[in-house]
Amino acid sequence: MYKKISKALLIISICTIFIIPLKISANEYTINDLIENGKSFDKKEITIKGEAIGESLKRDDHTWININDTTNAMGVYMRTEDANKVSKFGGYSKVGDTIDVKGTFNRACSEHGGDMDIHAKEVNVIKEGKKTIEIIEKNKIYTGIVSTVIVIFMGYIVYKKQK
Structure with a gap:
């Protein structure tokens, strides 16, 4: 039990003495x-x-x-x-x-x-x-195509109803 605590304190001390001042001094x-x-x-x-x-x-x-x-x-x-x-x-x-x-x-x-x-x-x-190479997922391409077709179809319906 005491060995584990002393090891933990040693590691914390090393970090405090060497690592933290390096970060602070580098600004x-x-x-x-x-x-x-x-x-x-x-x-x-x-x-x-x-x-x-x-x-x-x-x-x-x-x-x-x-x-x-x-x-x-x-x-x-x-x-x-x-x-x-x-x-x-x-x-x-x-x-x-x-x-x-x-x-x-x-x-x-x-x-x-x-x-x-x-x-x-x-x-x-x-x-x-x-x-960098921009990779577009196939799902996004398909979603874009389907959405475009739906918008065109809806526009056609609205156009026909107004005539």
Whole structure:
């Protein structure tokens, strides 16, 4: 009994000493963490990982890139040379580059009209994007065909009754 308790305490101690501080020191959060706790993260250095989505928006020597980390999406303002590292953006039938962004979180950025954003200091591509194949299930195709036939038939009936 005491051996089991001592083993459990040893594992908890190891996790507390080594694993938890690594997460805290990395300052890596989700976008939802930032949105839901914006006041506590405001003007702090953070790290975010996410998929580059949409397209880049160049503004002089800086560029906006939106990233999505599956919890939410947010705009990242970065130097154009950092933005040029991103070659693929996610969208329909495409997965964008996964990027690691280190920068300052702004809950209400005075430079950008009060919007919530991240000003990147360092951007790295950690996984290259790719095209995906959209597979449509046969049931959906059949349902679409049957629904179309029904709508056309109902339209024909209404047309005949109005004549």
